[in-house]
Amino acid sequence: MSSVPLLRPDAAPLVEARGLSVSYAVPRAAFWQQKPAPFRAVEGIDFSIGHGETLGIVGESGSGKSTIGRALLGRVPLSAGSARFRGEDISGLSGGAMRRTRRHIQAVMQDPYASLNPRMRVTDIIAEPLVVHGIARGAEARARVDELLDLVGLPPDAGQRHPGTFSGGQRQRIGIARALAMEPAFIVADEPVSALDVSVRAQIVNLFRDLQEKLGVSYLFIAHDLAIVRHVSHRIAVVYAGRIVEMSARDDLYTTPIHPYTQALLDAVPVPDPRKRRTGRATVRGELGAIPAAGCRFAPRCPLASEQCRREAPPLLERAPGHRAACWNA
């Protein structure tokens, strides 16, 4: 599959993260104990996203994918680095400037059940951001909602109903329509299809692609499923324990992976064909969450780990045009 062609490949990036880092406060185990050091969820994240481009993010549970998304939405403070949208620092904005920028950045979240107010009618859910930002109201807002319902493939009468009367896939469409109401240039999609049924997952993935083709939206697309990520992304970043360990153009990652964690991820994807069964599939073992204090964070699970890996963290370096990886030995 060819991805949706980039609109303006040479233009300045729409979104830029430089050294982006986020820490979370860790609660004390008991009140007489010292306050523990904050937990550094992501550190030194660098990437840019062009106009009409999709950057896919993959990585294991707890590696910091959602945290990166939250940082770009301005929902968590950065402990270091910057996140820029059209050159403006997202985290540094306040008041009116923040609101003006925020309307161009929208979110579609994992859980289509929790993210819609069950007491509101669908029309009001979708129109809410238009009204809040003073863009449209009344008949104009309703007309815009009808257009959006049509765009995401919901029936026109959907607006009169409450979210509870829709299936998971339809609710995810409502969430997407709401995000699109503001005509955003950029959408953070955090596991937007993980909660959906296999049979409707493909419908939503196709919808994301169609919207990009029609409207030129850029996406940060976070997902567990490597096959789905390959279908939607132009470039992909692999995150491990809060750092980007590899980043490349979509196909390069799958055909010539460099980092041992990326290789393990790809090797472990089950193939939906019983004739391609492998035995002893797990190529990396060892336990999650064991992050060493120094050196490469993947070292405890890495088949290639050497002395140097345990001492020094590997830098993320360009190995081939547009293909970066952080590893001493691969």
Next chain:
Amino acid sequence: MTAPLLELDDLVVTFTTRRGRIEAVRGVSLAVRPGETLGIVGESGSGKSVTMQAVMGVVDSPGAVEHGDISWRGRSLLAREGEAADIRGRDIAMVFQDAMTSLDPLFSIGTQIGEVLARHRGVTGAAARARTIELLELVGIANPGPRLHYLPHQFSGGMRQRIMIAMALAAEPALLIADEPTTALDVTVQAQIVDLLIELRDRLGLAIVLVTHDLGLVAELCDRVAVMYAGRIVETADVWSLFDAPAHPYTAGLLKATPAIDDLPERLETIEGSPPDPSDLPSGCAFRLRCPRADAACASAPPLTHPAAGRDLLCWHPEPLPIAASPEAAHV
């Protein structure tokens, strides 16, 4: 053929709610034999978990088994409550869909596994402690001794999932039911759990029922597959023939909608429409409003047929099957 361990016969489970009566399971029959791995796949809400909850006797209120029977080694579990309580948890153990809610957050994992050992195996004290450590090592928890005191939340999601498996195995069951055991995990950890299940099956002859959305996992692990849609098993077959030649249009759609990582069509194939509302199912075949092959006949319920050896099917107009492509012929 060996006698089945577990048999379900025309099982019906209903929930009576304010919105009305929901038939979550509408006449499910299946059998699991010793050492066999049966995959159960299907639409979200199709009744996979409720079926297995009925086997374990833990259907949430207001649900109830309304009809049919569940038997273990030929004896009804529904007719003998006392005996059933012993069999469940000891001979049949289940890993539930949500590991976090099925571990008690207030008790250490050592205490929780110890309880299973005491109740079902009569093992206590130092022997129980040693056995617990062994079990945790078996599921790949490094350095388990000092961690017996940990509470569930002090482990990562993947580790909790493995602790659940250790707890289920503590009773040395003959059948393990695993409901979406790897959904929240990254594929590298998922692969470790799959390896573990394969090892247990091969070493201990454990029978496994694997409930999952993930057709890749089914292809990797299962011998036979049952496909559920709206409370019914619509197709059963051995895993090779099912993937080669799905007969039910829903099975065919599901396989087509699952993208392979190295296959990149311009657009993904989809099944149009959305899963049916369980309190308002279409008459006849429940798939008919989404089915590309539906016609007037489908407004009445399709009968159970056996279009090929080992295949059960509920459909008026199945996809054509290749002639005499027996799985054995293709595989020996």
